Amino acid sequence: MTDASPLFEVRDLTKHYPVRTGLLNRETGQVRAVDGIDLTVERGEAVGLVGESGCGKSTAARTMLRVEEPTGGTIRLDGDPVTSDDRSRLKRFRRRAQLLFQDPTGSFDPRRSIGDSVAEPLAIHGMTDRARRRRLVTSTLSRVGLDPSDADRYPHELSGGEKQRAALARALILDPDLLVADEPVSALDASVTADVLALLNRLRRELDLGIVLVSHDLAVVREVCDRVAVMYLGEIVESGPVESVFESPGHPYTEALLASIPVPDPTVERRDVDLVGEVPSAADPPSGCRFHTRCPAVIPPETYDLDGVAWRRVHRFHSRLERGPSVDLDAIRAYAASDSAPETAPADVPTHAVQTALRREFDLPSELGDDGAEAVLDRALARLAAGEREAAARLLADEFGTVCASEAPATHPVGGDDRQQHTAVCHLLDEE
Amino acid sequence: MIGAEDSPGTGTDDSQPADGGEPPSERFEDVDWASIDADGGGRSPLRLAALVAAGSYGLAVASDRLVAGGDPTIDVAFGGVAFVWDATAVDWLFVATLSVLVFALVPLARNRRLVAYYWRRFRRHRPAVLSLAYLLVIFLLGTVGTLFLDPPALDVAAAYQPPVFLSVDASIPTECVGPVVEGRCQGTWRYPLGTTADGKGLLALAIFGMRVSMQVGLIATLISITIATAVGATAAYAGGWIDEALMRYVDIQQTFPTFFLFLFLAYLYGGSLFVLIVIFGVTGWGGIARIVRSEALQRSEETYVAAARSAGASGPFVVWRHVVPNVSNSIVTAATLNIPVLILSEAALSFIGLGNVTLPSWGQTIAAGRGDLATAWWVSTVPGLFLFATILAFNFLGDALRDALDPRQEVGR
Numbered sequence A: 001m002t003d004a005s006p007l008f009e010v011r012d013l014t015k016h017y018p019v020r021t022g023l024l025n026r027e028t029g030q031v032r033a034v035d036g037i038d039l040t041v042e043r044g045e046a047v048g049l050v051g052e053s054g055c056g057k058s059t060a061a062r063t064m065l066r067v068e069e070p071t072g073g074t075i076r077l078d079g080d081p082v083t084s085d086d087r088s089r090l091k092r093f094r095r096r097a098q099l100l101f102q103d104p105t106g107s108f109d110p111r112r113s114i115g116d117s118v119a120e121p122l123a124i125h126g127m128t129d130r131a132r133r134r135r136l137v138t139s140t141l142s143r144v145g146l147d148p149s150d151a152d153r154y155p156h157e158l159s160g161g162e163k164q165r166a167a168l169a170r171a172l173i174l175d176p177d178l179l180v181a182d183e184p185v186s187a188l189d190a191s192v193t194a195d196v197l198a199l200l201n202r203l204r205r206e207l208d209l210g211i212v213l214v215s216h217d218l219a220v221v222r223e224v225c226d227r228v229a230v231m232y233l234g235e236i237v238e239s240g241p242v243e244s245v246f247e248s249p250g251h252p253y254t255e256a257l258l259a260s261i262p263v264p265d266p267t268v269e270r271r272d273v274d275l276v277g278e279v280p281s282a283a284d285p286p287s288g289c290r291f292h293t294r295c296p297a298v299i300p301p302e303t304y305d306l307d308g309v310a311w312r313r314v315h316r317f318h319s320r321l322e323r324g325p326s327v328d329l330d331a332i333r334a335y336a337a338s339d340s341a342p343e344t345a346p347a348d349v350p351t352h353a354v355q356t357a358l359r360r361e362f363d364l365p366s367e368l369g370d371d372g373a374e375a376v377l378d379r380a381l382a383r384l385a386a387g388e389r390e391a392a393a394r395l396l397a398d399e400f401g402t403v404c405a406s407e408a409p410a411t412h413p414v415g416g417d418d419r420q421q422h423t424a425v426c427h428l429l430d431e432e
Numbered sequence B: 001m002i003g004a005e006d007s008p009g010t011g012t013d014d015s016q017p018a019d020g021g022e023p024p025s026e027r028f029e030d031v032d033w034a035s036i037d038a039d040g041g042g043r044s045p046l047r048l049a050a051l052v053a054a055g056s057y058g059l060a061v062a063s064d065r066l067v068a069g070g071d072p073t074i075d076v077a078f079g080g081v082a083f084v085w086d087a088t089a090v091d092w093l094f095v096a097t098l099s100v101l102v103f104a105l106v107p108l109a110r111n112r113r114l115v116a117y118y119w120r121r122f123r124r125h126r127p128a129v130l131s132l133a134y135l136l137v138i139f140l141l142g143t144v145g146t147l148f149l150d151p152p153a154l155d156v157a158a159a160y161q162p163p164v165f166l167s168v169d170a171s172i173p174t175e176c177v178g179p180v181v182e183g184r185c186q187g188t189w190r191y192p193l194g195t196t197a198d199g200k201g202l203l204a205l206a207i208f209g210m211r212v213s214m215q216v217g218l219i220a221t222l223i224s225i226t227i228a229t230a231v232g233a234t235a236a237y238a239g240g241w242i243d244e245a246l247m248r249y250v251d252i253q254q255t256f257p258t259f260f261l262f263l264f265l266a267y268l269y270g271g272s273l274f275v276l277i278v279i280f281g282v283t284g285w286g287g288i289a290r291i292v293r294s295e296a297l298q299r300s301e302e303t304y305v306a307a308a309r310s311a312g313a314s315g316p317f318v319v320w321r322h323v324v325p326n327v328s329n330s331i332v333t334a335a336t337l338n339i340p341v342l343i344l345s346e347a348a349l350s351f352i353g354l355g356n357v358t359l360p361s362w363g364q365t366i367a368a369g370r371g372d373l374a375t376a377w378w379v380s381t382v383p384g385l386f387l388f389a390t391i392l393a394f395n396f397l398g399d400a401l402r403d404a405l406d407p408r409q410e411v412g413r
Helices: A057-064 A087-096 A114-124 A130-143 A148-152 A160-172 A190-207 A218-224 A242-247 A252-259 A308-323 A329-339 A351-361 A371-385 A389-400 B033-039 B045-068 B089-110 B112-123 B126-148 B202-238 B240-255 B258-269 B273-283 B286-300 B303-310 B315-351 B362-372 B378-405
Strands: A008-021 A026-041 A046-050 A072-077 A097-100 A178-182 A210-215 A227-232 A235-241 A411-413 A423-425 B074-078 B081-085 B167-169 B184-186
Touching: A008 A057, A026 A046, A026 A057, A026 A210, A026 A227, A026 A235, A046 A057, A046 A218, A057 A178, A057 A210, A087 A097, A097 A160, A097 B303, A114 A130, A114 A148, A114 A160, A114 B303, A130 A148, A130 A160, A160 A190, A190 A210, A190 A218, A210 A218, A218 A242, A227 A242, A227 A252, A235 A242, A235 A252, A308 A371, A308 A389, A329 A351, A351 A371, A371 A389, B045 B089, B089 B112, B089 B202, B089 B273, B112 B126, B112 B378, B126 B202, B126 B378, B202 B240, B202 B273, B202 B286, B202 B315, B202 B362, B202 B378, B240 B286, B258 B273, B273 B315, B286 B315, B303 B315, B315 B362, B315 B378, B362 B378
Parallel strands: A046 A210, A046 A227, A097 A178, A178 A210
Antiparallel strands: A008 A026, A008 A072, A227 A235, A235 A423, A411 A423, B074 B081, B167 B184
16 A cells, blocks of 8 residues: 555444434434444445445445435545535535445436436536537447437336446546445346446446445455455444455354355355344444354353354353343243143143243253253243343353453454455454 | 456447537546536526526516506507507416416426327326317417407497397397397307396406416416425425424414405405415415425435435435426326316305406306396306316316326336
């Protein structure tokens, strides 16, 4: 890296949405959609931003272009901070940084011709000469692979791929330096996707365009991007050069995402990484490392000798008690009753039978393999069976507490010294 | 990277002729934005035309009010034919309304293919096409025709003439204009629709009534939809307390009895058509504003709005260019269904004697013929039929427009 300022730099970007409830619309909480992300894009560089749906990547894309007002953080273009205080400056920023939307159909006004829509940014930025706008639209449409006569057609007369090309033309017509593409191909089918990505690549080289590509699809990112940042629940958990991140992921979440890419070769042996459950709510993110509730490699406590599978199940059980939906004890009792002697009423089911049912419900192994741990789990199940959910959760937290849940992990370099730019945020890297 | 250079038609395609003189090869990299920023941008021809029209309109109104005073606004004579027109306040409002309608046609002319598409959908409703033709005739007779026709004149001698092809007992008209056959007075072409008790020709009365109806319907509706669109779109796009304040005001206004306001003002200033139109216009927009708001709320969430915003468009620009055009179908439909309500209200007010009694409105004429139904049934019936047909035509038109412009039916096209 040179000491000159990068094209686009985002530091500690946050976007919190207030949660309002009740009659008085009082703010009762916050959804931390984007919670402190850093991103740097050089000229001509493509940076991928990947993550599951709901991880906040689209919000991040909109916020970093100030389409939505960020809650905090700084955004710099060519070293100049972008703020909304200075309107003419913000408008210049709007000219130099463009957003490409996911849905090519919705991004065109159905009552305006394609040419009109593509020319609109020119009009917004003060080009009043209609004939000149028309000339620019014509030349731009042909550069994105459309026929210049398509300018007179209406959105419903174009296919999805054509519309996305037109959307690209609209994003490029102001000659931006930065393009933020929010899932640009996820609404397109495979062959069109390849075309659009190739076009994006070609234009990037032609125009020396910096690109932020937001996608849930790692294959798309691998095809276009130089660097990649992996997002989970509003935070970036790993970032680095694409080859390095894809070859040797440093974060279990990245590993899980990589494992989810379909491989067309059935003989290739795949790591079976299970990523269960859904992304937790950003209104109440898990403590410590946000991924710990779903992490396949969550660090076990040192006090007990548990094997990996048993430990993860116990941890997941603990997470569900802390954060999951309430446990319907009546249903579990009824289930246990139906399992035992037919004349037992649900209220008379012995505690051990309820505990067995609970084990089944939470997918817990019947034997943990460590006597101490087994005893603790039994006590926790007994408390849960007695309806004391908080007490059970507290006991598990005391006995099976893990560093993943208690402390926020630090950023660590991944790989050798030559890969200083590849970093991951995980406790697994603490020892090194 | 796979398939890097496979997109067709890449590079600049210079073969396409441009509508300007220069070749179409200007690329977006070549645009010098600094000079455009410095330039500040001129005005588009359309906006210039609108400004000129508004300016000359203002001047004309001012000269009529201040300079001409009580004299006729226009008093010219070419070759023996004198054209005298003393424009009233309502006339000026009507001129403004018609000018706005002309400018509203510009986007239609620009998007001819889209208009043709909607016309094809509209054409499927036969009654609506007939209604449109009928309303165009009414509109032209009422606006252009009345400029060249003499207003119906008092002629007691010609009272109660029956319509042409019909006859009435010869004792009923004061003097029969046509032939009297077997003791019955025959209608003549001089008064094709008969005459009133004052001897005014009903055809002329009906035509001047068209003008009143068109003025009431169009002016008041234009005032209404202008306010409704501004309020509804602002409320939807701005949201928050602005939305809350505007919509609560609409709630209050909707509970306000317009009729009593009119009674009050009629008592103070006399029941002029101007007062009636203004009251209908400025109090009747609440329902339309609600429709516009709910539509605009949905449109504001569309991606094309976000796209315009991210390109740097201001709030008013987005509302004007994207939100309003995309709710225009609802506005047009609501306006078309608002017009007959107003026409009917005006007729009703005139009928019960609250309007301007010197005005040849349909309601007035119906009221005048009320006492003669047994002997001269046509006096009330002729304007009544025009009123009926006009209301029906507007309703047909409104329903057909609603179907033709409904964006939900555009899916899959």
